[in-house]
Amino acid sequence: MRILIGGMNHESNTLNPIITGARDFLIARGAELLVPGYAPQSAIAGIVETLKKAGCELVPALMARAVPNGVVSHSLYEELRAEFILSIREALAAGPIDGICLALHGSMKVENLGCAEGDLLAHIRKILPHVPCTASLDMHATVTKEMLDAVNGFVGYKTAPHIDCAETGAHAAAMLLTSLKTGKKLYTAYRRIPMLIAGEKSESEAEPMSSLIELCREAEKRPGILGASFLLGFPWADDEHNAACALVTGFSENETSANTIAAVTENLAAQFWKRRREFAFRSEYYDSAAAMEAAYRAVLENHEKPVFVSDSGDNPTAGAAGDSTDLLEKILARLDMVEKLPTPLLYSGFYDAPAAAVCVKAGIGAVVDTTLGGNWDTLNGKKIPLGLEVRNIVRNFGPHKSDLVLASSGNILFTITSAHIGFGDPDLLPSLGVKAEDYSLVVVKLGYLEPCFRTIARRAILATSKGCSNEVLESIPYKRVTRPLYPLDEDAEL
Ligand SMILES: [Zn+2]
Incomplete structure (x- = not known):
């Protein structure tokens, strides 16, 4: 099986006036992604290792990573996207691509464009509209409709500080392999949770995150469910899509299994919402x-x-x-x-x-x-x-x-x-x-x-x-986030 891999990873703080540019990005192109030891502990490393072990032929596009900063330069992003798309076209000239597995952040924003992931995925889908696709996300991803439309299966980090990046990449790759081997199509259900959480209040070792993440792990043990995640949005991006969510990926072969995935997603969101007042600084x-x-x-x-x-x-x-x-x-x-x-x-x-x-x-x-x-x-x-x-x-x-x-x-x-x-x-x-x-x-x-x-x-x-x-967060003068949003609005409802 030939699998396209690659990704982009940047957490864009829209309150910061710096434009993240070429000097800030570390870019690995083509075979550089496959060099042993490249980006250790990262999601792409987990993807590469898992797919290699499964005997897949890897088709590496590019991986662009930068330290979180202000929004990304529009011209730089367009160059990266063009390079990504070109590498897909070149790979297709050599043979068909059977699957796509990407390492994404989910809160990368581009000046005068917005959500980078949604845009990149839409461009990939123009060339590879029906190829099964999974992606790993940062726990601070802001999920958009464009992302959900383009990707069959998502899974996010379960730890903050993020120490399970490689594991999450491996998880995304495993979901793709399961789909390809069984021929079953993946489906992801999304439930918005109308809240934002200050980063320092959501450490995964502390409550309530610790037991909420455990609920995701339990959900993943249910038949037909391959990935369950809470994604928290990114509080320092003033963006209309910004909010937490529950995201569940599984097989939706029939109405019953689709209903199960939807019910699990709803339940996870409800459990999270119930505990919204418990998020607190640990120190x-x-x-x-x-x-x-x-x-x-x-x-x-x-x-x-x-x-x-x-x-x-x-x-x-x-x-x-x-x-x-x-x-x-x-x-x-x-x-x-x-x-x-x-x-x-x-x-x-x-x-x-x-x-x-x-x-x-x-x-x-x-x-x-x-x-x-x-x-x-x-x-x-x-x-x-x-x-x-x-x-x-x-x-x-x-x-x-x-x-x-x-x-x-x-x-x-x-x-x-x-x-x-x-x-x-x-x-x-x-x-x-x-x-x-x-x-x-x-x-x-x-x-x-x-x-x-x-x-x-x-x-x-x-x-x-x-x-x-x-x-x-209550003191940040947000202009674009969709209200009501807890804790800005105490009367927000799930
Ligand atoms: Zn993060």
Whole structure:
């Protein structure tokens, strides 16, 4: 069997003014997708492994991935789509394609176009209208009618933080193989759940997600049902389709089985809705000023170390700009407290290409006058003038080849990146010679702490700071989402 594989993966934050462009994407083309070790732990890796094991001939189109950020450049997306379609045409010239298995996000948005997945799938369906197709989705997918019309079977990640991406890709591939082997057609039922959930309230290890995901796993054990998912939408995209949903894929050979799938989907949605008020932050949380006050007390009075504060409103891995200064301004307003800390306050960090360039040009040991923040998120940030002493520089870090700078100002130590890569990478601080556990107070532009920080954090405090990943959804001035929508509207009904 010849199976077309590929995909696109980007979580597009429409509140962030950055346009995600070619510099941000990692693109693997054709046979590059099949190289052992390509994108380990990702959905496409699970797809490749499963289909290879089943003896399929793989027809790789392309896989484009980028760190969450603002919407994707229209011209770049059109180029990627054209390349994807061309590779299908070339593959068809060599022989028929029996199936399609894609690794998609579900919340990739393109400037002046909207839903990338719906558009890409519609173009694929123009060439391959009837070939069975399955796809894996991120848990934060926003499902649209175009996506449902084009794909026979969907399955989404069941974990947040997402640690089951490869497993989900394998699941999507297995659904396709089952359909091809049995000749039975897959069908996906969708039920909108009119709510959005702040990312940090939906960790899958915590309730209510933990038992809701268990309901999906139980549903998947029922005869005729191959995949059951809760997809949460993406709260930082002001989009008419944005909402959570229950999505169930199965065989709908007759009216009875179609009714069963529909009933299971309805029941999952109802169970989710029933528990909507239980979604809550797992760690202690305060607004920016109060979060810092709590952190100073923890360090200075309780001698806890290290204490972590998540600058959650400006989390680049949730697509925020990474240069909001809301929390920094609160820190600078209380330098008397900062000065009392037994070690410098480590702030990781800021995405600020101009500041990084100034520091790199000046070199290690130099003292520069520059500004930090406020290049992109001018609503929640402004350029803060700072004198910085450059402590360390790493050029071309990671796959996005970002420059990293470690620089100090008084008793604060900042990391600065030249590319929008986020601050959750466990190698970022060590590459600058920094061990987070050596610092009493670590502020990081993240939401829930990544395992590298969680395992060492003596205490984790969530600052509901202001930025493009503002966790207080009720305070976001949405214009396009379809209302009523919980928790914006308490009277929303399923
Ligand atoms: Zn996600």
